[in-house]
Amino acid sequence: MDVLLQQLINGLSLGGIYALIALGYTMVYGIIELINFAHGDVYTLGAFFSLAILGLLGVSGELHGPPLVGFVLLTIAGAMVLCGITGVLIERLAYRRLRSAPRLAPLITAIGVSFILENLMQLWRGPSPVPFPEVIPNPSLHLGGVEITAKEILVVGLAVLMMIGLQLFVYRTRIGKAMRATAQDRDAAQLMGININTTIAVTFLVGSALAGAAGFVSGVYYGTTWFFLGFGAGLKAFTAAVLGGIGNLTGAMVGGFVIGVIEAFTTQFISDQWSNVVVFSVLVLVLVFRPSGLFGEALPDKV
Amino acid sequence: MNARLLRYAWVLAIPLVPLVDRNASHINFLADAGAFMLLALGLNIVVGYAGLLDLGYAAFFAIGSYAYAMLASPQFGIHVPFWVMLFVASGIAAVFGILLGAPTLRLRGDYLAIVTLGFGEIVPQTFLNLSQYTNGPNGIASLDQPTLFGYAFGFNPVPYFYVMLALIALAIWLANNLRESRLGRAWMAIREDELAAKHMGINATTAKLSAFALGASFSGLAGVAYASKLQLVSPDQFQFSVSVLVLSMLVLGGMGNIAGVVLGSFTLSLINNFVLPQATNIAHAIGLTVDFTNYRFMLYGAILVTVMLFRPEGLIPSRQRRAELRAALADPDLSRRENAEYTQASG
Numbered sequence: 001m002d003v004l005l006q007q008l009i010n011g012l013s014l015g016g017i018y019a020l021i022a023l024g025y026t027m028v029y030g031i032i033e034l035i036n037f038a039h040g041d042v043y044t045l046g047a048f049f050s051l052a053i054l055g056l057l058g059v060s061g062e063l064h065g066p067p068l069v070g071f072v073l074l075t076i077a078g079a080m081v082l083c084g085i086t087g088v089l090i091e092r093l094a095y096r097r098l099r100s101a102p103r104l105a106p107l108i109t110a111i112g113v114s115f116i117l118e119n120l121m122q123l124w125r126g127p128s129p130v131p132f133p134e135v136i137p138n139p140s141l142h143l144g145g146v147e148i149t150a151k152e153i154l155v156v157g158l159a160v161l162m163m164i165g166l167q168l169f170v171y172r173t174r175i176g177k178a179m180r181a182t183a184q185d186r187d188a189a190q191l192m193g194i195n196i197n198t199t200i201a202v203t204f205l206v207g208s209a210l211a212g213a214a215g216f217v218s219g220v221y222y223g224t225t226w227f228f229l230g231f232g233a234g235l236k237a238f239t240a241a242v243l244g245g246i247g248n249l250t251g252a253m254v255g256g257f258v259i260g261v262i263e264a265f266t267t268q269f270i271s272d273q274w275s276n277v278v279v280f281s282v283l284v285l286v287l288v289f290r291p292s293g294l295f296g297e298a299l300p301d302k303v
Numbered sequence: 304m305n306a307r308l309l310r311y312a313w314v315l316a317i318p319l320v321p322l323v324d325r326n327a328s329h330i331n332f333l334a335d336a337g338a339f340m341l342l343a344l345g346l347n348i349v350v351g352y353a354g355l356l357d358l359g360y361a362a363f364f365a366i367g368s369y370a371y372a373m374l375a376s377p378q379f380g381i382h383v384p385f386w387v388m389l390f391v392a393s394g395i396a397a398v399f400g401i402l403l404g405a406p407t408l409r410l411r412g413d414y415l416a417i418v419t420l421g422f423g424e425i426v427p428q429t430f431l432n433l434s435q436y437t438n439g440p441n442g443i444a445s446l447d448q449p450t451l452f453g454y455a456f457g458f459n460p461v462p463y464f465y466v467m468l469a470l471i472a473l474a475i476w477l478a479n480n481l482r483e484s485r486l487g488r489a490w491m492a493i494r495e496d497e498l499a500a501k502h503m504g505i506n507a508t509t510a511k512l513s514a515f516a517l518g519a520s521f522s523g524l525a526g527v528a529y530a531s532k533l534q535l536v537s538p539d540q541f542q543f544s545v546s547v548l549v550l551s552m553l554v555l556g557g558m559g560n561i562a563g564v565v566l567g568s569f570t571l572s573l574i575n576n577f578v579l580p581q582a583t584n585i586a587h588a589i590g591l592t593v594d595f596t597n598y599r600f601m602l603y604g605a606i607l608v609t610v611m612l613f614r615p616e617g618l619i620p621s622r623q624r625r626a627e628l629r630a631a632l633a634d635p636d637l638s639r640r641e642n643a644e645y646t647q648a649s650g
Contacts, residue, residue, distance in 0.1 A: 035413050102627070102648050104356050104412050105611050108554060111358070111547060112607030119601035224516035231543070235424070238417065274431045287414050288406045 002145030007264045011235060013221065014157030015260020020214035021237035022244070022252040024087075024207030030247035031183045031203045033103060037110035038090055040234015041117035042083050042208045046215020047070055047132070047225040048121055049079040054133055062137050072135065076158075078149040079216045080209035087208025088201050096197070112229075121227035129226040132219035155217050163253050170249065175202055183247065232276065236263070240284040245293030253295065321461045331460035336572035337467025338529040343552040343568035344474040344561070345521025350550070351559035351624070352487060353409075353514035356416040358546055359423020363519040365541035366399050367392045367526020369430055372443035372536040375456055378436075384450035385531055389470075393523035400519025401512050423546050431538040436481060442537025449531055456531075464533045470524050478561055481517065490514055495627060532575030544600065548575075551603045554610050557617025559624040566619055571606075575599060 021043050028036040054060075055077045063071055094113050098106040141148040170176040178199045181189040190196050218233070219225050240259040244251025259279060266275040286293065321330050342364060349357045370392040374383045383391065403422045406416045430437045437443060449456045449466070456462045481487045489510040492500035501507055532534045548571065556567020578604075579595040586593050609618060616625035 033413075035417060094612070097612055101615070104354075104416070105615055107356065107413050109417060109608045109611045112549075112604040112611070115544075115547060115600045115604030116608070117604075118602065119598060122600075123597065153489070196487050235417075235421070242414075243419075271432075273428075277428055277432075280425050283417050283421050284406055287410055287418055290408070291414065 003268065005144075005146045007268045008147060008261060009148055009152060011261030011264030012257055013155040013260070015240075015257035016155040016261055017214050017218050017221065017256075018233065018237045018240050018259050019253045019256025020159050020162060020210050020217070021233060022240040022256045023163070023249060024211045025241040026244070026246055026249060026252040027203050027207045029241065031179060031200055032095070032099065034095060034106050034110065035238065036095075036204075036207075037107065037154075037234070038094075038117055039087075039207070039211060040230030040232075040237065041114050041121070042087055042230070043211040043215050043218070043233060043237075044121060044225070044227060044230035045086060045117065046079045046083045046212035047219040047229065048125060048130075048215070048227075049082045049212065050075050050216040050219055051125075051130065051132060051225065053078040054135065059135060060133050061135075063135050064137060068135070068137075071203075076213050076216050079212040081212075083212025083215065084205040084209035087204040087211075090208075091201060091204040096200075118227055118231070125227065127227065128214075128273040129224045132223055132225050134223060136220055151221050155221055158213065158217055159253075159256075162213055163249075164248065166206070166210070169206065175199065179203055206237050235283075236279050239279055240285075242283060242291075243286050243293055245295040247292070248295045251293055251295035318465070319608075321464055326577035327460055332572075332576055334460050334463040334532060335529070335576065336424050336569055337464070337471055337547035339549065339552065339572050340471055340501070340568040341467070341474055341525035341528070342469070342522050342549045343564045344478055345518045345525070346483065346549050347518075347553055347559065347561070347564045348478060348490075348521070348554055349514050351564070351621070352482060352494070353490040353511060355511060355514060356412060357417075357515075357518070358416045358420035358543075358550070359403075359426070360419075360518070360522065360549055361541040361545035362403065362423045362426035363396045363522040364526050364529075364545065365427050365430060365536075366519075367396045367540070368530040368536040368540070369437065369443070369526075370395045370523070371527040371530045372446055372622075375445055375447040375531070376646070377445060378438075382447055384620060385447065385527070386451075388527050389524055392527045393520035396523030396526070397516040397520040400517075401516040404512055404515030408511055416647045420543070420546075423541075423543060427538040427541040430541075437538075440538065442535055442540075444535045446531055446534050447538070448534070454533060460532070463528065464529055470528060472619050474521055474524070475561055475565075477517075482561075486510060486513060491623065495623075542638050544603070547603055547607075551606045553617075555606050555617060557620045557624070560617070560619055560621035563617050563621070565620035567617065571603075574602065590607070 011081060021039065021193035024039050024042070025036060028034055051056070054071070057074070058070055059071055059075075061151070066202060071230065090113055094109045095106050098109060136151050136154060136290075138150055140150065141153075150159045168180060178189070178194045179202065181192065181194055182196055182199045186196060207213050215225075218229070241252045242255070243258060244253070244255030259282070263275045266272070315392070322332065324330065345363075346357065346360045349355050371385075371388050372381060374381050374391065375385065375388055403419070407418050412416060427532075431439055434440075448458075449462075451462070454462070475531065482491075489500065489505045492503065492505055493507055493510055497507060549568075552568040552571050553564055554567070555571060556565070557563025579599065582595045583593070586595070616629065
């Protein structure tokens, strides 16, 4: 029972990271029906940007008190801004021109962008894993036989906060309304005076910024990062988005946590060698038997 | 007709290359490039003809290679002859093409791409994990070397060069005939408009499955030839980057056109295994420490992005494919209508 609970907690913290990435996939798919294959690599960039910012700030070890809060917030904000800009640039350079091309064309450029980013990161920080400073002190909470670390609380807490922020942004602001309108019907939205290009750019900005935050969190959580991190994580997060019903924000969050828990249980009860196979099998099964996902009511295929 | 034949007369000179060029490393390079050309020709059937974006094509290459490694090596003490294995492995790959293609039949284009990518990850991972049969990460080594009428190939690249050449000739002949066949026209109809194709009485299920099976069988051939030449298979030979490399060959040369695919695959192999290492050597000779081979992924990526943005039909386009891709760019509404219909049809 303790093992089950412990793995549930591990899974939820993993899932927090996947959920943050999945939001970016689902937002972009919702608005331009593109699987933004480079999104996983924007997440990796988030980890590397955080590493660079921490380096600039001269942080290399544990922090306490106000500096902890200040530096962590600064790093997250920096990584989010830089990743957001990267996302907007990617959309502008590689996707916008193909917005009305056959739908496989931008998917192919997205794969291209992903390879370019991976190569750049490999050249930047080398092909091997890079250690990430342990900025968060590590006291842990013991509840019965279960251990919850400060990192895990940070991951889940931050993920939930970001998601609440995103919900407010999408459902309570003017630009959020423009995003929903554009996702529903691009032409009609344009006729209503919405600037489609800006709206899509904002979608990329927000989605990529969330991936940037996830990148920082993953660095803290794993204590290491490497250029190829985003490939596997991106596929799992995409699985989460599909599982939740692509285009659906709540679905992506729930999907992220579910995938995290599935991965943790696979690692515990089968073997971590098979965790990728299990997650991809989930993807295949969902797409084949319930392509609209768990929450896929609201978004019928656009005609 | 004669003029057309004359244009391809230089092809007859290719078998003479090993007689003129005695440098074994050049012939070795050509034989390896041949294996990737076979892969590209196979993927062209799936992506170029039928329009099914398969991002996990390396899985079938893996299946072909491992089939040879398990049935023609000391691993289990089974030694099926190379020439028989060509048929067996392409058959096995074709069966897996159908098995892995079947779940994707109802999916629309981009989901199909991701599911095939998933299979492309699962297959090598499975070979890695089943280490009691496959030796896990070490792979299977000392595979049988082919013999022909008592002549042992050994480590000489020249006979492999001729085997590749023969297989490519066969693949081109097959691909050409397939394109002109009833099945080939069905593929292209599905690619252009699946709903309309179905209404014309085309059985989309059969057509798609045959595309997966035939495409996979080519990579079964490539797998056997490549594995026997390399003498080794291991799971890391079949990563996602291999699928993307082969896709880049198609995109560069021109999806759906055999001449384009041949040109694209040869150009990329040349850059990959010849130009980049040579450029690195030259750079080192003049005192630079840059290693251009580290830029490979960026090269594939840059090809995918720039070609799709500026010349989506590739270097040597197929006329139909060019019309499809260009029409969409020229008339956004047309493409949006088509996408919508496509979504309706498959959703």
